[in-house]
Amino acid sequence: MISVEEPNPGAxxxxxxxxxxxxxxxxLESVGPLRFGMxxxxxxxxxxxxxxxxxxxxxxxxxxxxxxEWMLHDDRFDAAGVTAHYRCGFGVPPVLGAVTVHGRTGPxxxxxxxxxxxxxxxxxxxxxxxxxxxxxxxxxxxxNFDLGPDGLNMYVRAARAGDxxxxxxxxCQAEREDHG
Numbered sequence: 001m002i003s004v005e006e007p008n009p010g011a012x013x014x015x016x017x018x019x020x021x022x023x024x025x026x027x028l029e030s031v032g033p034l035r036f037g038m039x040x041x042x043x044x045x046x047x048x049x050x051x052x053x054x055x056x057x058x059x060x061x062x063x064x065x066x067x068x069e070w071m072l073h074d075d076r077f078d079a080a081g082v083t084a085h086y087r088c089g090f091g092v093p094p095v096l097g098a099v100t101v102h103g104r105t106g107p108x109x110x111x112x113x114x115x116x117x118x119x120x121x122x123x124x125x126x127x128x129x130x131x132x133x134x135x136x137x138x139x140x141x142x143x144n145f146d147l148g149p150d151g152l153n154m155y156v157r158a159a160r161a162g163d164x165x166x167x168x169x170x171x172c173q174a175e176r177e178d179h180g
């Protein structure tokens with residue numbers, strides 16, 4: 001006997017469209033109040049929030065050098081519904097290189113009049129493929145097989161929302177490749 005259960009979002013609620021602020025996206029430059037090239041303090045100030053979580057690493061140094069300087073890779077801002085991804089390196093301070101707008105809780109961002117966040121991923125993919133078929137855009141595939149308009153460094157992704165999946169997007173500066 002197969003049990004039929006209603007989807008339970010549990011800890012995975014999805015904000016209604018009407019509860020999402022609309023952020024402007026300037027391809028390769030900015031999304032909402034976040035400009036590529038900002039340092040982590042500027043990102044936090046622009047969002048008027050502190051990161052809920054940070055992700056980074058200590059690079060391996062040679063045995064006589066010990067552990068190197070901690071390098072910040074990501075700050076997750078739950079109240080804003082975004083993750084800031086930083087470019088960093090040895091002796092190079094972190095600067096904003098990409099922003100992921102979370103599908104469940106992030107602000108709304110549009111591409112050519114199409115809402116990108118919190119929707120069915122198949123709906124967004126279909127609309128992008130249709131525009132590519134019409135010759136309006138070229139459509140490369142990102143590192144995670146995500147679709148995005150050529151030359152804009154924006155990729156539509158999928159985020160789990162209980163038993164469902166909703167769309168989110170990663171917006172990158174020109175010099176950054178989309179990473180997992």
